[in-house]
Amino acid sequence: MKKVRIGLVGILRNARGHGIECLKNRNARVVAGCDVSPAGREQGQKWYGVPMYPSLAEMIKNEKLDAVIISTPNWTHRQLTVDALKAGLKVLCEKPMANTLSDSKAMAEAAKKYKGFLTIGFELKTCPIMLEIKKIVDSGEVGEIKHIHFLQTPGQKDNDWKISQKLSGGLFIEKLCHQIDTFRHFLGDMKSVEVYHGPNTSRHYEVMDNCYATFAFKNGAVAHISFITGLAAANYGLKDSDYPKYGHSLRFDFIGTRGSLSYNYWDKSLTTCKLVKQKDGAWKSKLVSKKIFKKYSAAQLYESFVYQDRDFIERVGKGKKELFTALDSYKTMQAAFACEESARKNRKILL
């Protein structure tokens, strides 16, 4: 397989995770980067030792690239993605597709128009814990999944663009699009969404931080999200073992017709139960196993870019198509924007 020549679009913060994966991958070479900020370019030069440009256009003009990884703020994704596709480059763009539905649509349409390769960074579908859960679900051990519940009580974010409604697109766009995408991965197309929200507990937040969302699927299953920051006021940056002390929870429950799977972020556990019929005819849950994934940190188990970036590089190198298409991600974005609309209009939205 030929080495894939990668240009990094955006250098600081989240982009560093992708840069590290590219450096570790023997089938990839970081050949250049671009960043609008001088600090990003200076740091990029130190990290990668390759030319750094102030814009994607200049990077494309001066470098021979196969692919770009775009990890810049949400409102820049459309322009950067369309320009890269137009130039014939293969694109991995961070989630969400964009901070508006029309921009998200334009990205999916550009991928079609230029017969390009565009995949969106919904890495939860390919993180180690979800690969494990999907394997168990596909084996039929817990039957057909009829209900997924996601609970998160994260700490508050500092005052940056991610808590601005306009810049980020909203809570369901910037953050919970991951879980919506995961629900769709397990349950297929959605029928409707409905969001209830209370007053915010984080006063500096413009986006919602206190809500409950229900998703109905065409196959009859349902999924829920409960999200609140107020329970867990501590800042990020603690040791993994300290987070739960501050009330931070993150868990997924997958409930099937024959059993259930429960994943707990902080103790890195996956609990499998099966339903057993009692003598009196009632069904009870019986613990089958509780597996602790010790070889991973909590973040590696759930949020790792490893598999996603490795898959991207391999597909580009071998001339294959995307694992998850832009059209599929667009459907996730439609549901995420429908959640924002539901909260605004205080009613159920049909998809």
Ligand SMILES: NC(=O)c1ccc[n+]([C@@H]2O[C@H](COP(=O)([O-])OP(=O)(O)OC[C@H]3O[C@@H](n4cnc5c(N)ncnc54)[C@H](O)[C@@H]3O)[C@@H](O)[C@H]2O)c1
């Ligand atoms: N997949 C995940 O779990 C995950 C986690 C965190 C962030 N993200 C996503 O990654 C993206 C980046 O987030 P972030 O917090 O690192 O953002 P950020 O605001 O820190 O910006 C990242 C970098 O992009 C640069 N940049 C801004 N505009 C640019 C442009 N037009 N061209 C080139 N460079 C530009 C900035 O200078 C900065 O170096 C966002 O879309 C965010 O939603 C995804």
